[in-house]
Amino acid sequence: MTLDRKLHVAVLMGGWANERPVSLMSGAGVAEALEQRGHRVTRIDMDRQVAARLAEAAPDVVFNALHGVPGEDGTVQGLMDLMGLAYTHSGLATSVIAIDKQLTKNALVPHGIPMPGGRIVRSEELFERDPLPRPYVLKPVNEGSSVGVAIVTDASNYANPIARDAMGPWQEFAELLAEPYIKGREMTAAVVDFADGARALAVTELIPKSGFYDFDAKYTDGLTEHVCPADLPGRIADLCLDYALRAHKLLGCRGCSRTDFRWDEELGEDGLFVLETNTQPGMTPLSLVPEQARHIGMDYGILVETIIAAALRHFGREGAHG
Template sequence: MTQKRHHRIALLLGGRSAEREVSLASGAACAEGLRAAGYEVEEIDAGRDLAARLTAARPDAVFNALHGKWGEDGCVQGLLELMELPYTHSGVRASALSMDKHLSKAVFRAAGLPVAESLLASPAEIAARHLMPLPYVVKPYDEGSSVGVHVLREGANAPPQVQGALQERLMVEAYAPGRELTVAVRAGEPMTVTEIVAEGWYDYDAKYKLGGSRHVVPAEMPEEAFDAAMGIAAAAYQALGCRGVARADIRWDDRKGVEGFALLEMNTQPGMTPTSLAPEQAAYLGISFPEFVAWMVEDASCRR
């Protein structure tokens, strides 16, 4: 096997966020893939001693398999910048913007991309009355993987009781009806469109448990709409300044054709578990999992 540009890889996984278990699964899969591709991998559970462990490991590059706060929001990226270590996925600014759904929506609107109406409010305000017409969604504006999401459907008499929420403010967002789509973007190029078919809400279990949802790759939809979804994902990636691999989550009301799209969010650290969407899209394009994660590591060499 030819010598890799970056041979010694520190793989960050676990961490301290609500998505720790997902990150452990992603990290284990990525470590296996990287070793199959010929890399020497040291797995590091990212805790308070992360800087010291990275200094001791002396890696050529860092594979970031963290999800959620501290790993996906620009914090770890800032540390890696200070340590002058090349790392996978997006940089500080794009990571912070993508994790903050309120700010990323402002960026998407400025870029002319379709987004659902939303606002930020305190848990007390949300629990007191309906802040927008039903149906709507209440969710943390800075978490991923459908953590802490409440869906208020037509006919709901009372608003959600979220007084125990840890965040001072939550996002209230108009429910975007239609089909659940996702598009992974690699180096600015959209890969394909996947439709996610789940029973009811596409929640945490539907995302990560085997059999929790069915993925149709590529999505069965008219070519014009398919191309429009790809274009929205690529434009969102560019607007936020993403790098490496990211993934756009989109809703599509097929009754409205190309006018029926709503961009929900951009994930700068897409899941890499056995049921994850980006690896499925890579496989559809003929890219094996070891090739996919190896590409991410070699792409990190551009960070210097």
């Protein structure tokens, strides 16, 4: 996939979410790759004047390298829709649903995609009783990159019930999603939109050197081993690829997405669960989508252009062929 002309691309990055540092790294990588391929790039570190800055830039297309709220939850997508801008990755409705873990379950589970059970709880409730039998997981409903995730076990130092002064996501969020803890292995699979349709790239197993695959493990070099392709039974690998592609399509994702899994080997196929689908996965040097693209022989610059080409096709703008 190549772009058939040189474009003016605004790379939107930064913002004020917890994932700002990751977004800046993603945006820098994208901008450098585009410049190396001869495109004109305007870097925009998002602030409250983002609409005026986008209007002033007047790009052919916006590469949305934002992560978290408000760049991944539909807010910026709605703004760019109003401005008539072509932009990469998913649109407003998909972004609203996919960033909300409960809405994602509502969209995927009825179609046969397995996800953990659980319920939304008020953080105040946690100081009175556990919402689920231990071990269980608490996570914000609409944050990414494992921001604010806590695993509550009998051995954890949160007390039982959780103490009000214990450090955890209940200090920051009024509501949390409580899910049963799924033991086992962590995997992920990326999906990219090509000219001839969406394809799942590969399955990567993520093996943290210690603890679990939290924010630091994701973005600190050396803290997590990436095994790509994952050493899995063929049926499990095929299911991961199938679920990732189906989630991408059911949610209406565009450009690329990445779906995360947990697998309890003792339960076989019944132990595989989708955790979430990321509509704007990272594009940093440590990120999983570029790594999987390399595995299938696609270098970083071609990956970036492929994502842009998908946006141009969606918005009916000339500039791509494949």
